[in-house]
Amino acid sequence: MDFNYISGILTLAGINLMAVLGLSLLTGFTGMFSFGHAGFMAIGGYTSAMMTVKFGLPFIPALLIGGLAAALVSSVIGKLTLNLKGDYFCIATLGFGEAIRLILDNVQYFGGARGWPGIPHHTSLLNVIIINIVAIIVLANIVRSKHGRNMIAVREEELASQIVGINVFKYKLISLMISAAYAGIAGGLMAHYMTFLQPKMFSLVKSTELTIIVIFGGLGSISGSVLGALVLTSLPEILRTFSEWRLVIYGLSVVIIMITRPSGLMGGYEFTPSSMKKLFTRIRNRKNGLPNHMEGGKTA
Amino acid sequence: MSQFLQQLINGLSIGSVYALMAVGYSLVYSIMNFSNFAHGGVIMLGAYFGYFYLTAAGLPFPVAFIGAALTTCLLAVIIERGAYKPLRERKAPFLYFIISAMGTSIFLENIVIATIGPTFRTYPEILSRTPIQIGSVSVGRLDLTMFIISAICLALLVFFIDHTKMGKAIQATAYNIKASALMGINTDLVIIVVFALGGFFAGIAGVLFGMKYTVYPQIGIITNKSFIAAVFGGLGSLPGAVIGSILLGIIETITSGYFSSQYRDLIAFVLLIAVLIFRPRGLMGKVTEDKA
Amino acid sequence: MYKKSLALLLVSLMILTLALSGCSKPATQTGTEGGAAADVIKVGWMGSLTGDQAVWGQCELDTVKMLFEEINAKGGVLGGKKLEVIGYDTKGDPQEAVNVAKRLTGQDKVVAIIGPNASGSAIPIAPVLEEAKVPDIATVATNPKVTVLDGKVKPFNFRVCFIDPYQGAVAAGYAYDVLKFTKAAILYDVADDYSQGLTEFFEEFFKAKGGTIVAKEAFKFGDVDFRPQLSKIKEAGPEVLFLPVFFKEAALIANQARELGITVPLMGGDGLPSEQLFTMAKDAVQGTYIVNHVDYDDPEVQDLKTRYRNKYGKELELNGYLAHDAVVLLVDAIERAGSADPVKITEALETADVQGVTGRIKIGKDTHNPEGKEAAIVKIEGDKYVFQQKYSAQLD
Numbered sequence: 001m002d003f004n005y006i007s008g009i010l011t012l013a014g015i016n017l018m019a020v021l022g023l024s025l026l027t028g029f030t031g032m033f034s035f036g037h038a039g040f041m042a043i044g045g046y047t048s049a050m051m052t053v054k055f056g057l058p059f060i061p062a063l064l065i066g067g068l069a070a071a072l073v074s075s076v077i078g079k080l081t082l083n084l085k086g087d088y089f090c091i092a093t094l095g096f097g098e099a100i101r102l103i104l105d106n107v108q109y110f111g112g113a114r115g116w117p118g119i120p121h122h123t124s125l126l127n128v129i130i131i132n133i134v135a136i137i138v139l140a141n142i143v144r145s146k147h148g149r150n151m152i153a154v155r156e157e158e159l160a161s162q163i164v165g166i167n168v169f170k171y172k173l174i175s176l177m178i179s180a181a182y183a184g185i186a187g188g189l190m191a192h193y194m195t196f197l198q199p200k201m202f203s204l205v206k207s208t209e210l211t212i213i214v215i216f217g218g219l220g221s222i223s224g225s226v227l228g229a230l231v232l233t234s235l236p237e238i239l240r241t242f243s244e245w246r247l248v249i250y251g252l253s254v255v256i257i258m259i260t261r262p263s264g265l266m267g268g269y270e271f272t273p274s275s276m277k278k279l280f281t282r283i284r285n286r287k288n289g290l291p292n293h294m295e296g297g298k299t300a
Numbered sequence: 301m302s303q304f305l306q307q308l309i310n311g312l313s314i315g316s317v318y319a320l321m322a323v324g325y326s327l328v329y330s331i332m333n334f335s336n337f338a339h340g341g342v343i344m345l346g347a348y349f350g351y352f353y354l355t356a357a358g359l360p361f362p363v364a365f366i367g368a369a370l371t372t373c374l375l376a377v378i379i380e381r382g383a384y385k386p387l388r389e390r391k392a393p394f395l396y397f398i399i400s401a402m403g404t405s406i407f408l409e410n411i412v413i414a415t416i417g418p419t420f421r422t423y424p425e426i427l428s429r430t431p432i433q434i435g436s437v438s439v440g441r442l443d444l445t446m447f448i449i450s451a452i453c454l455a456l457l458v459f460f461i462d463h464t465k466m467g468k469a470i471q472a473t474a475y476n477i478k479a480s481a482l483m484g485i486n487t488d489l490v491i492i493v494v495f496a497l498g499g500f501f502a503g504i505a506g507v508l509f510g511m512k513y514t515v516y517p518q519i520g521i522i523t524n525k526s527f528i529a530a531v532f533g534g535l536g537s538l539p540g541a542v543i544g545s546i547l548l549g550i551i552e553t554i555t556s557g558y559f560s561s562q563y564r565d566l567i568a569f570v571l572l573i574a575v576l577i578f579r580p581r582g583l584m585g586k587v588t589e590d591k592a
Numbered sequence: 593m594y595k596k597s598l599a600l601l602l603v604s605l606m607i608l609t610l611a612l613s614g615c616s617k618p619a620t621q622t623g624t625e626g627g628a629a630a631d632v633i634k635v636g637w638m639g640s641l642t643g644d645q646a647v648w649g650q651c652e653l654d655t656v657k658m659l660f661e662e663i664n665a666k667g668g669v670l671g672g673k674k675l676e677v678i679g680y681d682t683k684g685d686p687q688e689a690v691n692v693a694k695r696l697t698g699q700d701k702v703v704a705i706i707g708p709n710a711s712g713s714a715i716p717i718a719p720v721l722e723e724a725k726v727p728d729i730a731t732v733a734t735n736p737k738v739t740v741l742d743g744k745v746k747p748f749n750f751r752v753c754f755i756d757p758y759q760g761a762v763a764a765g766y767a768y769d770v771l772k773f774t775k776a777a778i779l780y781d782v783a784d785d786y787s788q789g790l791t792e793f794f795e796e797f798f799k800a801k802g803g804t805i806v807a808k809e810a811f812k813f814g815d816v817d818f819r820p821q822l823s824k825i826k827e828a829g830p831e832v833l834f835l836p837v838f839f840k841e842a843a844l845i846a847n848q849a850r851e852l853g854i855t856v857p858l859m860g861g862d863g864l865p866s867e868q869l870f871t872m873a874k875d876a877v878q879g880t881y882i883v884n885h886v887d888y889d890d891p892e893v894q895d896l897k898t899r900y901r902n903k904y905g906k907e908l909e910l911n912g913y914l915a916h917d918a919v920v921l922l923v924d925a926i927e928r929a930g931s932a933d934p935v936k937i938t939e940a941l942e943t944a945d946v947q948g949v950t951g952r953i954k955i956g957k958d959t960h961n962p963e964g965k966e967a968a969i970v971k972i973e974g975d976k977y978v979f980q981q982k983y984s985a986q987l988d
Contacts, residue, residue, distance in 0.1 A: 514840070
């Protein structure tokens with residue numbers, strides 16, 4: 001078993017995870033579905049590559065600038081489309097994602113469709129892990145805060161939230177911008193890992209992949225997204241032995257998951273110290289024949 | 301001037317292909333309120349079925365044609381039962397339908413690649429390729445045939461929807477599915493019929509597409525364009541889908557003909573976004589509002 | 593609750609399978625089973641086994657397998673060692689290519705890699721090769737940046753084919769000097785690096801010789817209807833239509849062009865020649881000129897074709913010839929290096945000079961490309977590619 005090979009897959013999973021975390025905030029917690037997040041990855045990727053290659057900036061600032069660029073573009077898109085009804089917003093993001101890619105195909109400064117090789121190789125498994133940990137902590141704090149609760153309110157019952165006084169548009173926009181920033185950073189990580197950028201790396205297929213991971217992991221669960229990213233990035237590798245059939249199985253398993261357990265792997269739960277404690281208590285109580293909620297093995 | 305006419309004919313020709321595909325989308329959307337991304341896969345299979353009925357089974361063309369359409373009709377219903385009905389039953393949010401649809405389309409595309417293989421198949425030449433010359437404008441024989449077949453099919457469909465009992469049931473269900481069920485309409489059956497119709501059209505579109513171009517597993521991707529056309533014309537409206545498609549075909553062609561061919565696809569997406577921002581219900585779509 | 597623990601179990605199972613997948617068998621493997629490791633030299637192959645270029649990828653892999661079997665039957669290399677190929681599918685995707693390269697060099701420990709056929713896959717694997725110090729011989733990757741980036745040669749990338757600038761120059765030169773065309777139109781794929789590359793160089797060289805490009809139209813990969821662009825091209829009145837695209841698009845374009853009444857000859861690069869072209873557009877492509885790597889009438893080439901046909905019952909595609917030459921190049925390097933050490937093989941490759949079925953391959957030290965390789969111009973007549981002449985161009 002070769003560590004280099006496994007580390008490559010884990011790095012890719014980590015890059016996907018970064019984008020998935022952002023999308024999780026938008027979809028899982030705010031309830032808006034996007035099929036264009038690969039476009040934000042592309043913006044972040046190309047911008048950060050421009051920073052390192054043309055301006056010689058160091059890696060981390062370049063990544064952050066990439067994320068910022070993606071967030072800015074998303075705010076423009078958001079102002080235009082966030083007033084649309086759910087499914088139409090979805091279609092609009094699809095349109096934008098593809099439009100961004102098509103534009104990049106034609107911009108020769110960035111290499112156009114032929115791609116842009118020669119980007120310095122800065123991404124490593126170590127910095128991917130660190131960046132993800134920071135991202136998760138930031139995200140968890142957002143979700144637990146008042147802002148996060150407002151977003152969840154928007155997801156659950158938009159009309160009611162508006163009546164109660166929550167500025168729905170503002171929260172949707174914030175959610176979109178943060179998710180775009182995360183995707184942008186992920187794009188930057190991707191660019192400096194492959195050392196090569198090509199617009200077709202950021203197609204509708206990629207956007208769909210990201211959304212599928214969020215759903216698979218479970219809406220409203222950060223740990224679900226982590227698990228989802230790990231599992232679904234490595235799935236094609238595990239299934240590599242079946243080569244031609246692996247995509248068939250991939251498609252079929254997506255459908256089966258939707259039918260049998262649409263709440264995803266974690267179904268809204270999180271892996272936190274308190275939830276783990278609860279889980280153990282439940283298992284222990286089950287063994288002792290007690291009702292699940294009893295604590296410490298005491299009888300009623 | 302003749303260049304303009306030629307481009308117009310080109311646009312109509314592309315548009316009629318989009319129209320056949322878009323109608324299937326619109327039908328399903330009007331009832332189920334979601335975009336059936338698996339439609340592309342069904343169209344692709346229609347092309348393959350037609351090809352095999354024609355070559356391997358050696359059936360005469362009209363038989364193969366109808367046969368392919370009937371097979372896809374059945375396929376669409378199977379997909380509905382398998383991939384969407386369970387979601388309907390547990391009242392899943394519409395996004396799950398879309399994910400399921402995408403999973404199905406990935407499944408269909410790849411099962412063809414894994415079993416039949418990725419090489420392209422060409423339909424045997426049914427109609428001669430020499431075009432009909434009207435002045436300095438060339439009209440392909442196949443294009444003319446396609447246009448006529450599309451027109452006939454769509455006319456039949458409109459007749460069905462407007463003048464038969466089942467058609468009326470479909471209209472009612474499209475308007476309000478719960479109320480229709482309360483009124484005694486077997487909404488489950490209506491849904492099956494709608495998918496069957498969509499599948500039938502997909503089969504026709506597939507065979508015609510295969511004849512015009514070639515047969516390959518990735519045909520489903522072209523249907524993204526017809527999806528844009530359906531939105532443009534107004535999701536849920538059949539005449540809208542047709543008009544939207546033809547207009548899209550013409551706009552695309554004029555753009556590539558007179559501006560720049562590189563931006564042809566970009567224009568389609570810009571149009572989509574503009575429509576969604578300024579007139580989300582499209583040209584002729586029904587107005588849907590959030591119910592409190 | 594049951595469901596949740598089940599889900600957890602499922603996930604742990606999957607992670608475990610990932611760990612074990614490292615020990616799983618690859619997609620294809622030939623060579624002696626259960627032979628002692630020391631007597632087997634593992635060579636990797638990567639390319640598109642699915643996707644648009646699957647036909648070519650599959651052919652390449654089959655050719656390599658066939659050649660290895662033949663070599664092993666004759667006694668192998670380095671005094672009796674057997675060659676074994678381990679092949680993976682890149683799906684034509686750069687990300688996959690990187691994964692595959694890592695797997696081949698890290699997991700399977702190959703001494704060299706043959707392929708890929710796509711420049712988009714060949715470029716991003718360079719860092720992987722450099723880290724693992726394993727050489728790669730690309731078969732039909734024609735983008736200059738595969739071996740040379742910003743003036744510096746990449747130490748572990750090599751190729752056996754000529755590059756896009758060269759192809760474009762050859763096409764332009766032949767069209768202008770030999771066929772005496774002065775007005776050309778181009779229809780290319782804006783979303784494809786190969787197509788953009790050829791277009792750029794064809795245009796540059798054609799104009800430098802004094803010709804005019806009367807129309808330059810583009811489409812995007814995935815398009816199947818080219819009539820808007822073709823109508824414009826027809827209006828411009830070219831003498832030849834240059835199609836730097838792949839055979840599927842070329843066939844569709846050719847059919848539609850003829851339907852619109854365009855009768856001028858077509859010209860294309862190495863993306864065109866394929867048996868598929870005849871199945872799809874036989875009548876439309878008659879008289880097309882193609883810049884090819886190989887002269888199909890050469891007796892050595894014929895022999896290879898026959899062997900392949902006998903073994904697989906299919907016609908040999910273009911990629912097969914280049915895969916053959918990659919094998920020749922590699923085997924020669926292994927023998928001259930006298931060992932199966934990847935670094936030594938790389939050094940030997942830098943000074944390689946072999947005769948392949950596609951011509952003489954003399955690797956230039958500064959570019960790792962075959963220097964001064966002649967192109968073979970072929971013309972489609974009936975259902976054959978008829979050799980016209982060898983042609984080479986001067987790149988400044």
